[in-house]
Amino acid sequence: MSSIQIYTDGASRGNPGPGGYGIILMWNNHRKEISKGYRLTTNNRMELLAVITALEALKKTELPVQVYTDSQYVVKAITEGWLKNWIKTDFKGGKKNSDLWKHYHRIAAKFKITMHWVKGHATNPFNNRCDELATSAADGKDLAIDEWYEANEYEK
Template structure:
């Protein structure tokens, strides 16, 4: 009998001052057994969209075993890119959105696609700043990360 994946709920958010500028992400991981973890990191120079994606990547990468994941984010960009198959299409087209326009953040989408092969991920949009407790917590973590400790370098920023 095949083992069933673990059930995990993730909330992720990204924030950026000036966009581009110092940025951070926050993530809340809620395990099916009741455990809870929080992740955050601050970067010297990045964009809001990169922080949104990096928050999800950090949370998914943190999971030790293949899991069934419900990922809540206030980033329509991320939800649409993954749920509507845009990221897969961009990759298949050599990271082109169309004949004239390159896809942004291909380094992050590549990682996200790989993580979604390991985990069964459902992306769910949640309205920002609308009172969702965990989304609000992620926002506070993301803002604190770039305000208090933006020491990391976003290696992909400005390269694509």
């Protein structure tokens, strides 16, 4: 059984600032690119939203999923148990991005996911393409609103 390969990247112009994500989904001979920009967000939110959006785009829950990201924040939260602890304590202490982490936790339960960290802005052509998609989305027109962030985090 072949696995689904997902490459993701997030970007923001300022932190907070305009941001975006880029995704490449690959399975057998199929490849799909996805990107979206937001008017005000953070880099970490875009990194995590890229993974969530990629998982939401999958139609096959029975196949193993390999996620490649240059975000140590995302990889370590998942592989080192930070997320399990945050959920157990209901994000006590003001952990950021609780809306996205809760969403990730719900959707990830449907899949067999293996997380992989890749060095950003290096020799991985898929990561580099995701970076192009993310930065282009952040620089785009008609940017979406990261409603939860603007309502809950930006004013803090």
